[in-house]
Amino acid sequence: MKYVALVYYQESIINSMTEKEWHDLNQECIAGVERLTDQGKFITGQPLQPIEAATTVRVRDDEVLISDGPFAETKEQLAGFYLLDANDLNEALQLASRIPPARFGSIEVRPVRELPPKD
Amino acid sequence: MDTESQINDIYHRQSRRVQATLIRALGDFDLAEEAMQEAFTAAIQQWPEQGIPDNPAAWLIKTGHRRGIDHIRRCQTASHNLSRLAEDTPVTSEPDTNHIDDDLLRLIFTCCHPALAVEAQLALTLREICGLTTEQVASALLQKPATTAQRIVRAKRKIREANIPYEVPERRELPERLKSVLKVIYLIFNEGYSSSEGDTVVNVSLAGEAIRLARLLARLLPGGEIFGLLALMLLHDSRRNARQDESGALITLEEQDRELWDHEQISTGLAWLEQALRLTPTGPYTLQASIAAVHAEATSTEQTDWGRIARLYEALYRQMPSPVIALNRAVAVAMRDTPEDGLKLLDQLAGHKAIQNYYLFHAARADLFRRSGDLPAARIAYQQALALTQQGPEQRFLSQRLTDLDNA
Structure with missing residues (x-):
C-alpha cells in the first residue's frame, strides 16, 4: 500500500519561531527524510510555501475562475494531489484548471519550498 | 527649457516605462x-x-540596470539570501530597450493578475503603473497608509514566491485576463467617482488615472472593449461638474444643467465609441458606452431616445443577465412607455433577494410611483431606500425627495 501523509500546522507557530528553532526543524526534517529513504519507505515529499503564496482555481460553466488565497470551503474534503512541473504560476494555473474535479471542487495551487542545504 | 525641467519632463513621461x-x-x-x-x-x-542623450529612456534603463546589478552583487557578498535573484538575472547582458512599451504592458498584466486579491490589484496598479506614492494610493482609496503598504508588500511577495510571470498572456488566455485588467481600470474609475467627497488634499483624481490607464492600454493593445471602456469613462466623467451642487448633494441626470457637461470630452468619448462599434462583437463596456452616448447627445430627459436605451439594456442583459441591468432596463421602459409599465417589470424582479436589499431598486420604484401620481406608495418606497443606504449624499438626496413629497 502507498499512503500520503499530509502535514498541517498553524503558520503562526512557525512565524513565532526563532531563526535557530526554524533552522533546527528544517534539519530535523532533512534527517527524517534520509532515514525514511534508507528504509526504502520514502517516495516523494515536499514542504510548501506559506498560504500567502496560494491561489485557488475553479472551473464553472467552462469559465476558469482564479482567486487569491487558499481553498476555504469547509464543506469540501481533500481528495487528492498533483505535483506539477510548470514554468511559472500562469502555466501551473492552466494545468490545474484541466484537473477534472476543478469543475465542481477547488484546486489550491501552492508553490513548493526547497529545504535548505544540509548542515 | 533648461536641462533640469527637461529631466523633470522625461521623468513625468518615461519613469514608469x-x-x-x-x-x-x-x-x-x-x-x-x-x-x-x-x-x-x-x-x-x-x-x-554632457547633454541629454538621443534616447534618454535607453540611457536611464542601462544606468539603472547597472546600479541594480551592483546592488545585487553587494548584497550577495553580504548574505546568501539574494542568490536566487542573481541566478535568474543575466548579469552580463544589457536589457533590451527597444520594446519598453511591451514591458509596461507585461507589468499591467502582472499587477492585474487574478491570483492577487482585487484590493491588491488596485493598489499595485496605482502604485506601479500610475506612479502614485503609497500615501496617495491609500488616501485615494480611503484606506490607512499602513494597510495599503502591507497589501502592496504582500502582493509583491506573492508575485515573487508564487512566480507570477511578467508576460502578456497567450492568445488563448488573453480574453479572460484582459477582462480582469479592464475590471481593475473600471473599479479605479468608480472608486474615484463615488469617493469624490473624500480627501481631496492629495489632489489625486482616480477617475483621471483610470482614463489615463485606459488610453495607455488602448494604444498598447487596441481592441473593441478597451475602446468601449475608455468611451464609457470619458462620457460619464464629462458630467462631473453637473453631478453635485455646491453643498455636495447629488443631482440626478434629469435635473443636471447640461451646459455644465464637458462637451469637448463628450466628443472625444463619442469618437472612441465609434471606433469600438466598428469592431465586433460588441461587448458590455461598449454597450454601456452606447447608453451613455444617448444621454450625452440628448438636450433633456424628454428629448432622450428612451426606446434606444431600452433596446441597449436589453442587449446588455442578454450578455450579463444581472438584476441591476434588469432594473435599469425597467426604468428605460418606464420612460419610453408609462411609469406603470416600468413598475410591472420591477415587480417581476422583486423575487431576487439581492435586489430587495439594493437601495436603487426601491429608489427606482419610488420615482416611478411619484411619476404615476401614487404618492403614498412613493413615500413607502423612498423610506425603504433610505433605510438601505449608508452613503451621505444618497441619504440627503432621498430625504430631500421625501420632503418634496410632503410639500407636493
Whole structure:
C-alpha cells in the first residue's frame, strides 16, 4: 500500500519561531527524510510555501475562475494531489484548471519550498 | 527649457516605462524602483554637462540596470539570501530597450493578475503603473497608509514566491485576463467617482488615472472593449461638474444643467465609441458606452431616445443577465412607455433577494410611483431606500425627495 501523509500546522507557530528553532526543524526534517529513504519507505515529499503564496482555481460553466488565497470551503474534503512541473504560476494555473474535479471542487495551487542545504 | 525641467519632463513621461523594464530585467519591484531613482539622480548630475542623450529612456534603463546589478552583487557578498535573484538575472547582458512599451504592458498584466486579491490589484496598479506614492494610493482609496503598504508588500511577495510571470498572456488566455485588467481600470474609475467627497488634499483624481490607464492600454493593445471602456469613462466623467451642487448633494441626470457637461470630452468619448462599434462583437463596456452616448447627445430627459436605451439594456442583459441591468432596463421602459409599465417589470424582479436589499431598486420604484401620481406608495418606497443606504449624499438626496413629497 502507498499512503500520503499530509502535514498541517498553524503558520503562526512557525512565524513565532526563532531563526535557530526554524533552522533546527528544517534539519530535523532533512534527517527524517534520509532515514525514511534508507528504509526504502520514502517516495516523494515536499514542504510548501506559506498560504500567502496560494491561489485557488475553479472551473464553472467552462469559465476558469482564479482567486487569491487558499481553498476555504469547509464543506469540501481533500481528495487528492498533483505535483506539477510548470514554468511559472500562469502555466501551473492552466494545468490545474484541466484537473477534472476543478469543475465542481477547488484546486489550491501552492508553490513548493526547497529545504535548505544540509548542515 | 533648461536641462533640469527637461529631466523633470522625461521623468513625468518615461519613469514608469523605465521602471517596468527594470522590474523585468532585475526581477524585483523594490530593487527596480531604487535603481530607477538612482538612474535619474545620475541624469541630474551628468546631463547638464554632457547633454541629454538621443534616447534618454535607453540611457536611464542601462544606468539603472547597472546600479541594480551592483546592488545585487553587494548584497550577495553580504548574505546568501539574494542568490536566487542573481541566478535568474543575466548579469552580463544589457536589457533590451527597444520594446519598453511591451514591458509596461507585461507589468499591467502582472499587477492585474487574478491570483492577487482585487484590493491588491488596485493598489499595485496605482502604485506601479500610475506612479502614485503609497500615501496617495491609500488616501485615494480611503484606506490607512499602513494597510495599503502591507497589501502592496504582500502582493509583491506573492508575485515573487508564487512566480507570477511578467508576460502578456497567450492568445488563448488573453480574453479572460484582459477582462480582469479592464475590471481593475473600471473599479479605479468608480472608486474615484463615488469617493469624490473624500480627501481631496492629495489632489489625486482616480477617475483621471483610470482614463489615463485606459488610453495607455488602448494604444498598447487596441481592441473593441478597451475602446468601449475608455468611451464609457470619458462620457460619464464629462458630467462631473453637473453631478453635485455646491453643498455636495447629488443631482440626478434629469435635473443636471447640461451646459455644465464637458462637451469637448463628450466628443472625444463619442469618437472612441465609434471606433469600438466598428469592431465586433460588441461587448458590455461598449454597450454601456452606447447608453451613455444617448444621454450625452440628448438636450433633456424628454428629448432622450428612451426606446434606444431600452433596446441597449436589453442587449446588455442578454450578455450579463444581472438584476441591476434588469432594473435599469425597467426604468428605460418606464420612460419610453408609462411609469406603470416600468413598475410591472420591477415587480417581476422583486423575487431576487439581492435586489430587495439594493437601495436603487426601491429608489427606482419610488420615482416611478411619484411619476404615476401614487404618492403614498412613493413615500413607502423612498423610506425603504433610505433605510438601505449608508452613503451621505444618497441619504440627503432621498430625504430631500421625501420632503418634496410632503410639500407636493
